[in-house]
Amino acid sequence: MQDFEPNVVVFCCRWCSYAAADLAGTSRMTANPQFVVIRTMCSGRIDPEFILDAFAKGADGVLVTGCHPGDCHYVNGNYKTRRRMLLLEEVLEQFGIDRKRLRCEWISASEGGKFVKTIDEFIGTIKKLGPIDGIK
Amino acid sequence: MKQRIGVFVCHCGINIASTVQIERVVEAIKEYPGVVHAEDYEYMCSDPGQGMIRARIKEKNLTGVVVAACSPTLHELTFRNVTALSGLNPYRCEMANIREHCSWIHKDVDKATKKAIKIIKTIVEKVKLNEELTPLSVPITKRALVIGGGIAGIQSALDIANAGYQVILVEKSSSIGGHMAQLSETFPTLDCSQCILTPKMVEVAQHKNIKLYNYAEIDDVSGYVGNFKVKIRLKASYVDWSKCVGCGLCIEKCPTKVASEFEQGLAPRKAIYVPFPQAVPNKPVIDREHCRYFKTGKCRVCEKVCDLDAIKFDEEDDFVEEEVGAIVVATGYEVYGVQNIGEYGAGRYKDVVDGLQFERLLSASGPTNGEIRRPSDGQIPRRVAFVSCVGSRDPELHKPYCSKVCCMYLAKHAMLYKHRVPDGQPIIFYIDIRSDGKGYEEFVQRAQEEDHVTYIRGKVSKIYEDNGELVLLSADTLAGMPIELRCDLVVLGMAICPSSGVDELTKKLKIQTDANGFLTEAHPKLRPVESLTPGIFIAGCAHAPKDIPDTVAQASAASSKVLEMFGQKELSHDPMVAWVDEDLCSGCGVCISLCPYDARELEIKEGKRIATVKEILCEGCGSCIAGCPAGACQQRNLDDKQVIRMVETVLSRG
Numbered sequence: 001m002q003d004f005e006p007n008v009v010v011f012c013c014r015w016c017s018y019a020a021a022d023l024a025g026t027s028r029m030t031a032n033p034q035f036v037v038i039r040t041m042c043s044g045r046i047d048p049e050f051i052l053d054a055f056a057k058g059a060d061g062v063l064v065t066g067c068h069p070g071d072c073h074y075v076n077g078n079y080k081t082r083r084r085m086l087l088l089e090e091v092l093e094q095f096g097i098d099r100k101r102l103r104c105e106w107i108s109a110s111e112g113g114k115f116v117k118t119i120d121e122f123i124g125t126i127k128k129l130g131p132i133d134g135i136k
Numbered sequence: 137m138k139q140r141i142g143v144f145v146c147h148c149g150i151n152i153a154s155t156v157q158i159e160r161v162v163e164a165i166k167e168y169p170g171v172v173h174a175e176d177y178e179y180m181c182s183d184p185g186q187g188m189i190r191a192r193i194k195e196k197n198l199t200g201v202v203v204a205a206c207s208p209t210l211h212e213l214t215f216r217n218v219t220a221l222s223g224l225n226p227y228r229c230e231m232a233n234i235r236e237h238c239s240w241i242h243k244d245v246d247k248a249t250k251k252a253i254k255i256i257k258t259i260v261e262k263v264k265l266n267e268e269l270t271p272l273s274v275p276i277t278k279r280a281l282v283i284g285g286g287i288a289g290i291q292s293a294l295d296i297a298n299a300g301y302q303v304i305l306v307e308k309s310s311s312i313g314g315h316m317a318q319l320s321e322t323f324p325t326l327d328c329s330q331c332i333l334t335p336k337m338v339e340v341a342q343h344k345n346i347k348l349y350n351y352a353e354i355d356d357v358s359g360y361v362g363n364f365k366v367k368i369r370l371k372a373s374y375v376d377w378s379k380c381v382g383c384g385l386c387i388e389k390c391p392t393k394v395a396s397e398f399e400q401g402l403a404p405r406k407a408i409y410v411p412f413p414q415a416v417p418n419k420p421v422i423d424r425e426h427c428r429y430f431k432t433g434k435c436r437v438c439e440k441v442c443d444l445d446a447i448k449f450d451e452e453d454d455f456v457e458e459e460v461g462a463i464v465v466a467t468g469y470e471v472y473g474v475q476n477i478g479e480y481g482a483g484r485y486k487d488v489v490d491g492l493q494f495e496r497l498l499s500a501s502g503p504t505n506g507e508i509r510r511p512s513d514g515q516i517p518r519r520v521a522f523v524s525c526v527g528s529r530d531p532e533l534h535k536p537y538c539s540k541v542c543c544m545y546l547a548k549h550a551m552l553y554k555h556r557v558p559d560g561q562p563i564i565f566y567i568d569i570r571s572d573g574k575g576y577e578e579f580v581q582r583a584q585e586e587d588h589v590t591y592i593r594g595k596v597s598k599i600y601e602d603n604g605e606l607v608l609l610s611a612d613t614l615a616g617m618p619i620e621l622r623c624d625l626v627v628l629g630m631a632i633c634p635s636s637g638v639d640e641l642t643k644k645l646k647i648q649t650d651a652n653g654f655l656t657e658a659h660p661k662l663r664p665v666e667s668l669t670p671g672i673f674i675a676g677c678a679h680a681p682k683d684i685p686d687t688v689a690q691a692s693a694a695s696s697k698v699l700e701m702f703g704q705k706e707l708s709h710d711p712m713v714a715w716v717d718e719d720l721c722s723g724c725g726v727c728i729s730l731c732p733y734d735a736r737e738l739e740i741k742e743g744k745r746i747a748t749v750k751e752i753l754c755e756g757c758g759s760c761i762a763g764c765p766a767g768a769c770q771q772r773n774l775d776d777k778q779v780i781r782m783v784e785t786v787l788s789r790g
């Protein structure tokens with residue numbers, strides 16, 4: 001499992017968590033590189049289907065990030081995200097996917113450190129879980 | 137259409153180039169399907185860099201551009217403008233963030249290089265499906281509505297009117313002026329409130345650009361930024377103001393007396409009344425609830441004495457409609473009721489008054505002509521206790537927030553009392569002294585040192601009446617002693633709350649309030665005077681407790697936001713909004729409940745229910761899109777297909 005290099009998709013909302021990822025870079029922090037960020041306006045744009053689709057196509061992990069509750073730039077998009085992700089976690093097990101492969105985290109624009117920590121921890125978890133072997 | 141995408145990779149000096157092998161990236165991307173050109177440059181954002189992109193768009197006849205450089209937050213606009221200059225639609229240009237999200241955050245050159253390639257491919261896939269968009273443009277009605285005629289509304293209205301635009305000012309009571317008109321003197325300079333306010337009130341009334349609807353309320357608001365339609369209810373005053381000259385004879389002869397709101401119940405007024413002598417406009421109204429004629433069918437004394445025939449008992453509420461482009465909400469505050477504070481007598485004790493009542497006792501035009509006399513027996517109080525934080529900073533029982541002005545006005549009250557009753561004894565009970573404005577700390581010091589106001593740190597636990605005196609139980613927490621104090625008058629620094637009725641108004645305006653009912657700003661730091669609804673701005677205590685200088689500053693800030701809008705020919709709106717595939721939409725309406733902006737609407741089209749999008753209201757968050765069970769709803773330039781293609785690209789090995 002040592003040289004398993006996971007493939008992780010990270011969704012960021014443009015206002016908070018994307019800015020946090022920018023800040024992590026600007027502050028020259030170091031994160032595990034096995035992920036790519038996809039930017040949406042708000043975490044509320046993230047359709048659970050994107051995540052199922054990602055797993056079906058071989059994502060080892062999906063990280064959904066957004067503004068802290070109450071800070072969403074579109075009033076309450078992240079509350080909707082939270083609801084959707086909770087439901088989705090239930091569904092994942094039914095597809096034989098460990099629910100730990102999906103994580104939802106609120107990261108403000110000033111939390112570059114939290115962004116890096118979340119990435120490293122999450123990729124660590126995924127490494128332990130090993131490669132995904134498809135949706136059952 | 138066959139895509140011809142150009143990719144421009146920036147070195148950013150060594151910022152990208154030292155971790156990402158640029159040559160390798162260019163070689164790899166050149167081969168990628170859809171890409172017809174890839175090139176690198178040291179500083180893509182520099183003049184030569186921009187020139188290079190412009191030249192290539194033309195030479196290579198590019199249909200899309202990807203700039204692989206820093207974060208789009210920094211330069212997306214720059215490169216979209218470059219693209220537009222070469223005649224390519226700016227929304228066909230995107231940035232791939234290989235600096236912040238790659239070269240800066242990773243150390244391993246090989247991995248960072250591979251990752252940079254992947255990031256660029258992901259964005260190339262997005263650009264392939266990007267549509268050509270044009271910002272939506274909306275016409276603006278360059279007239280503003282200001283709701284509330286206190287100092288915030290007055291300032292806002294004057295600023296906008298002085299800039300040359302028309303203002304509709306709506307005030308619910310019969311005179312403008314608000315609470316500031318009730319104040320005696322203002323901290324920390326002790327200038328007379330009326331003297332600085334009344335000239336502004338007169339200016340409003342005489343301004344050629346201001347249309348004042350006093351004794352009026354907002355009945356309904358429709359439309360959106362730049363184009364609101366407002367229905368205003370003009371409450372029946374039963375007096376024809378066009379005939380009335382304000383002689384006051386009707387008031388003099390009216391037989392009915394009720395407690396005056398303006399005097400905070402400390403003096404009577406008549407059933408036909410002008411709230412205070414300097415009222416603007418200075419025209420009376422009949423208080424239907426108390427008028428003898430309305431109650432018993434007999435009287436009409438006012439009508440008999442009016443030579444001008446101005447009394448109209450049969451008047452009814454009237455409605456007018458106005459069209460405006462922007463709205464400033466300045467609905468102010470009211471004082472939290474003493475009746476909520478059981479341990480202080482809940483309003484049973486006449487000589488326990490609130491801050492506004494004490495203002496009236498201090499006011500030269502007040503019920504005691506400025507002499508401090510206690511309400512119960514008219515005696516001059518020899519010892520007065522002032523209690524701060526009543527109902528404020530008490531999350532368990534009352535309001536969790538600090539009401540901001542009480543520390544200062546209680547210091548002022550104590551000081552002014554001492555000026556009027558030199559041998560009197562003012563004592564302030566406080567928890568903390570908050571004096572954070574310009575000249576405020578000095579003012580509190582002055583109260584203590586020059587006017588010998590005693591400050592005791594401790595919360596008052598109980599107030600009761602005993603033998604014509606009031607007894608306060610407290611503790612001196614600095615000395616660690618319990619205190620029992622007898623005094624003649626108690627002034628409570630009550631919490632201030634949003635005006636009643638604001639709740640209803642915010643529903644009509646579709647703006648948000650916080651847990652305490654105060655209006656919510658769009659961003660607490662960067663957009664402090666905008667509501668989340670475009671075109672609606674907020675000012676004064678409706679937003680949070682604040683003093684007069686802050687209120688005036690915020691009101692002017694709100695006006696400048698309005699003027700910023702009015703300075704434009706048309707409003708432009710981001711085109712990355714939601715749209716609906718009408719064939720797929722089943723009209724279930726889920727999106728309507730998900731939209732925080734009321735941008736989604738059910739319409740019947742050819743007998744079929746369709747959930748449409750009011751583009752101008754859509755902020756492009758995408759909540760409704762993620763929630764659409766039919767996939768009928770999509771976002772311009774970030775539709776499901778694009779996201780799925782991007783995810784696939786991230787996941788492709790190699």
Ligand code: FES
Nearest residue numbers: 013042066067072
């Ligand atoms: S904008 Fe960040 S979660 Fe909505």
